[in-house]
Amino acid sequence: MISNNNLNESIRKTILHNPTDKLRELFHKRINKYKNDIEKFFGVSLLKGTDIQILEYKEGGHYNCHADNASVIMKNNHIVGYKVVRSERKLTTLLFLNEDFLGGEIEFCHLRYYNNKRVILKPKIGMMIVFPSHGLFAHKVFEVKKGKRFAIVKWWDVI
Numbered sequence: 463m464i465s466n467n468n469l470n471e472s473i474r475k476t477i478l479h480n481p482t483d484k485l486r487e488l489f490h491k492r493i494n495k496y497k498n499d500i501e502k503f504f505g506v507s508l509l510k511g512t513d514i515q516i517l518e519y520k521e522g523g524h525y526n527c528h529a530d531n532a533s534v535i536m537k538n539n540h541i542v543g544y545k546v547v548r549s550e551r552k553l554t555t556l557l558f559l560n561e562d563f564l565g566g567e568i569e570f571c572h573l574r575y576y577n578n579k580r581v582i583l584k585p586k587i588g589m590m591i592v593f594p595s596h597g598l599f600a601h602k603v604f605e606v607k608k609g610k611r612f613a614i615v616k617w618w619d620v621i
């Protein structure tokens with residue numbers, strides 16, 4: 463475990479684990495399978511990225527609405543904007559490692575489907591999602607109600 467104590471628990475309550483070579487390999491196998499599709503879809507080249515991060519959410523774990531390249535600007539308890547602080551982060555890749563928990567859905571806070579339904583995904587084991595790291599794709603993770611939730615995240619520079 464690296465830490466969870468330098469993070470403000472009202473924003474996120476997660477545990478970060480040191481990546482292992484096995485998990486790096488698992489993640490990069492999945493990425494390599496879809497690299498061409500991702501590059502084509504977003505019209506970019508995946509260059510270099512961060513090391514993977516292993517996230518664990520225990521019961522009560524959660525992550526408030528945030529953008530991966532920015533800090534949140536709040537006013538009267540509401541998000542009113544994002545200040546880019548990690549401009550090198552362009553694409554986020556998330557791989558879900560398990561699904562045997564309750565809660566823990568991920569929501570894209572500012573997106574809606576055509577029928578105005580909220581965009582909320584229930585992680586499935588092995589499911590990978592890819593999205594731009596900026597404020598329009600801000601996201602939150604609902605509190606885990608039962609069990610533990612594990613995910614791998616990696617951010618990419620692109621051109």
Ligand SMILES: O=C(O)CCC(=O)C(=O)O
Nearest residue numbers: 517530556568603613615
């Ligand atoms: O655990 C997740 O599904 C999301 C993690 C996340 O948003 C992040 O690490 O920036």
Ligand SMILES: [Fe+2]
Nearest residue numbers: 528529530601
């Ligand atoms: Fe995120």
